[in-house]
Amino acid sequence: MNSxxxxxxxxxxxxxxxxxxGLAFFYxxxxxxxxxxxxxxxxxxxxxxxxxxxxxxxxxxxxxGNHAGIIGDFRWFGLNGVGMETGPYADTIPHLVYCxxxxxxxxxxxxLITGALVGRIRFNALFIFIILWSxxxxxxxxxxxxxxxxFLASIGSVDFAGGNVVHISSGVSALVMAILLGKRRGYEKxxxxxxxxxxxxxxxxxxxxxxxxxxxxxxxxxxxxAAHAFMTTAISAASALLSWMLMDVIKGGKPTxxxxxxxxxVGLVAxxxxxxxxxxxxxxxxxxxxxxxxxxxxxxxxxRLKIDDALDAFGCHGIGxxxxxxxxxxxxxSSINDVAQWDGLVFGETRLFVAQIIGIIVTIAVAVxxxxxxxxxxxxFTPLRASVKEEQVGMDVSQHGEQAYPSxxxxx
Numbered sequence: 001m002n003s004x005x006x007x008x009x010x011x012x013x014x015x016x017x018x019x020x021x022g023l024a025f026f027y028x029x030x031x032x033x034x035x036x037x038x039x040x041x042x043x044x045x046x047x048x049x050x051x052x053x054x055x056x057x058x059x060x061x062x063x064x065g066n067h068a069g070i071i072g073d074f075r076w077f078g079l080n081g082v083g084m085e086t087g088p089y090a091d092t093i094p095h096l097v098y099c100x101x102x103x104x105x106x107x108x109x110x111x112l113i114t115g116a117l118v119g120r121i122r123f124n125a126l127f128i129f130i131i132l133w134s135x136x137x138x139x140x141x142x143x144x145x146x147x148x149x150x151f152l153a154s155i156g157s158v159d160f161a162g163g164n165v166v167h168i169s170s171g172v173s174a175l176v177m178a179i180l181l182g183k184r185r186g187y188e189k190x191x192x193x194x195x196x197x198x199x200x201x202x203x204x205x206x207x208x209x210x211x212x213x214x215x216x217x218x219x220x221x222x223x224x225x226a227a228h229a230f231m232t233t234a235i236s237a238a239s240a241l242l243s244w245m246l247m248d249v250i251k252g253g254k255p256t257x258x259x260x261x262x263x264x265x266v267g268l269v270a271x272x273x274x275x276x277x278x279x280x281x282x283x284x285x286x287x288x289x290x291x292x293x294x295x296x297x298x299x300x301x302x303x304r305l306k307i308d309d310a311l312d313a314f315g316c317h318g319i320g321x322x323x324x325x326x327x328x329x330x331x332x333x334s335s336i337n338d339v340a341q342w343d344g345l346v347f348g349e350t351r352l353f354v355a356q357i358i359g360i361i362v363t364i365a366v367a368v369x370x371x372x373x374x375x376x377x378x379x380x381f382t383p384l385r386a387s388v389k390e391e392q393v394g395m396d397v398s399q400h401g402e403q404a405y406p407s408x409x410x411x412x
Contacts, residue, residue: 002092005221009090009097012217016104019210020047020111026203026265027115029196030258030311034394035119036195036404042114042123046130050107053134055079058106059099061135062142063089069151071140088148090220101217102142109138109166115311116174119184120391123399125384129177129374137173137370141165141363156341156352157359158332160229161218163273163324164363171318172367175301175309180375181384183308185391192310197257204261208237211268215275225337229275232283233268236275239287240267247295262316266294269320274328277340282331286324293323322360329356 024043028036050058060076067073076082079099087095110130117126144150145159152164159165184192194200215233219226244263245255270290271283278286298315301307309315329352332344345353378384390398397403 001086001094002221005090005092005223006094006097008222008226009093009101009217009220012213013097013101013104015210015213016101016108016217017210019104019207019214020108022203022206022210023108023111024203025199026207026261027118027311029199029201029203030115030194031118032192032394033195033405034396034403036396037402038123038395038399039114039118041400042118042126043111045123045127046111046114047107049127049130050110050134051103053131054099054103054106058134058139059102061139062102062106063099063147066143066147066149069144069149069154071143072147089146092221098220101220102146105162105166105214106134106138106142109162109170110134112167112170112313112317113174113177114313116178116309116313117181118310119395120181120386121177121384122382122386122390123395125378125382128378128381129384132374132377133173133370136374137169137367138165140370141169141366144362145359152359152362155358156355158277158328158340158352158356159273159325159359160276160328160337161215161272163269163321163328164359167269167272167317167321168325168360168363169367171314171316171321172364173371174313175307175318176368176371177375178307178309178314180372181308183306184310185388187308194258200258200261204265208264208268211237211272215272219276225276228280228336231280232271232275232278235280235283236271236287236290237264237267239284240264240270240291243267243288243291244295247291262312263291266290266316266320269317270324270327273321273324274332276337277328277332278344279331279333279336282327282346286327286331290320290323294320325356325360326353329353 024040028040031039060074061072064076065073082095082099084094090098142165144152145165216226216230241260241264244259248255248259267287270286294316297319298312301309330344330346332340334340342349342352
């Protein structure tokens with residue numbers, strides 16, 4: 001047991017927790033005025049739901065035992081047997097601290113999905129969907145990647161802080177749900193204005209702040225690997241921010257604040273799977289390239305495929321996570337972190353790169369199939385889509401009976 005490591009991971013867990021309120025501001029600022037309460041409420045509700053589910057059975061299913069490399073069991077139901085002593089996943093911190101750190105990942109991940117669905121999904125349908133999705137998609141993915149005997153870990157695929165588990169799974173699920181829901185009313189006829197750019201910047205800043213706990217904390221110790229992950233995280237975010245600004249100038253002649261905020265977020269997404277595996281110099285490349293990759297992805301989804309991924313959850317998290325997983329297979333070095341069994345493709349080895357591709361394909365398959373199953377079950381109990389009248393009035397009033405601002409015109 002190490003008090004320094006324990007303190008560091010507790011603080012890191014608190015930082016990761018802070019990301020979900022940050023996401024609420026980021027998403028809330030991007031939507032229309034009449035939907036901001038509903039958008040932020042989705043994140044707030046998940047903050048409560050995810051903690052209760054994790055403590056009751058989520059942690060046990062993700063990390064307790066092993067069944068076919070896919071899922072755990074109920075041996076730690078209600079955190080029974082998870083105490084102040086060290087656990088099987090970290091030998092210098094209490095088992096409860098590891099559990100709490102992982103709990104925050106289970107919180108932010110389903111919240112990411114909500115960005116694709118704003119303005120048209122019934123709140124009760126979303127609530128039920130998140131319960132089912134956590135069980136069907138998130139807990140198995142966490143086990144396969146990070147749990148003892150997990151399938152993807154056993155084939156040599158690596159994911160330092162959640163490229164597969166968090167970003168690809170949520171991004172792909174968001175895309176599937178956006179297709180199932182259909183477009184917002186008047187999507188191709190109405191201009192959907194960003195109602196509060198300062199909210200967007202505040203949310204992005206909170207996400208960056210919390211992401212240091214997300215990635216550096218995944219070292220599970222206050223050591224050199226944590227410092228390495230901290231720096232690769234900072235550099236990738238900064239490089240992606242500048243890269244998106246450059247694209248704004250090339251396309252429109254002016255840099256935009258929303259573009260810079262989006263860029264830093266996708267830079268964080270891209271470095272997440274490799275933050276503790278890739279050399280520092282590669283984080284410049286990973287971050288700088290992710291902005292044009294995600295920008296192209298957003299354009300492909302919205303303009304070519306005509307899919308209403310409202311806040312680009314797939315375009316940023318899905319595509320950014322896929323690039324990050326591939327980049328890990330390109331640049332990872334076992335000398336940085338021996339959890340990676342082989343070096344990346346850039347250093348002449350192919351096995352890690354192949355394992356990364358397999359991991360990405362498996363994650364996409366689990367997310368697609370799991371999301372379809374969850375949506376199908378939800379439809380048994382309630383429609384997914386809000387009515388025409390509910391959408392026109394706005395989701396704030398129709399779903400919650402609240403308004404974010406005094407009534408005035410111009411921002412709907």
